[in-house]
Amino acid sequence: MQEHEKVALQLIFMGIxxxxxxxLVSExxxxxxxxIGRSILNGFTTLGAGAVLIWISDLSMxxxxxxxxxLGTLGSQFVEAQLRKVVKAKAGELE
Incomplete structure (x- = not known):
């Protein structure tokens, strides 16, 4: 497995x-x-951190x-809030 693949997997697992x-801390x-939904969302939001390597190629691991x-913490909160808005808007259109 190449180094960039290892980094991608580490980021995905960290997001999960x-x-x-x-x-666990949520009520x-x-x-x-x-x-499952939050794990997928966080995993791929966290993976977005790898894109920073395009701009800062010498950034440490x-x-x-x-x-x-x-990004996994704050980014997924933002994405989840936006998805909820879209779903509510679509549900309102169907009524």
């Missing part, structure tokens, strides 16, 4: 771990649908993982 931690009702944690 962040999602699981957020679910919201958890279902398998929520767990610790820097990439730290940025991944930041």
């Amino acid at each position: 771990a962040i999602a699981m931690a957020k679910i 919201e009702k958890t279902t398998w649908r929520v767990i 610790l820097g990439v993982l730290g940025l991944g944690a930041f």
Whole structure:
């Protein structure tokens, strides 16, 4: 496995771990649908940190993982809020 593939997998797994931690501390009702959805969302939001390497190619691995944690936490909250707005708007159109 090449180095960039290892970094991508590490970022995805870190995003999934962040999602699981957020679910554990949440008082919201958890279902398998929520767990899987948030894990996928966080995994790929965190993976976006790898794109920073395009601009800062000499960034250390610790820097990439730290940025991944930041994006996985804050980025997924933003994406989830936007998705909820879209779903509510579409549901309103159907009524």
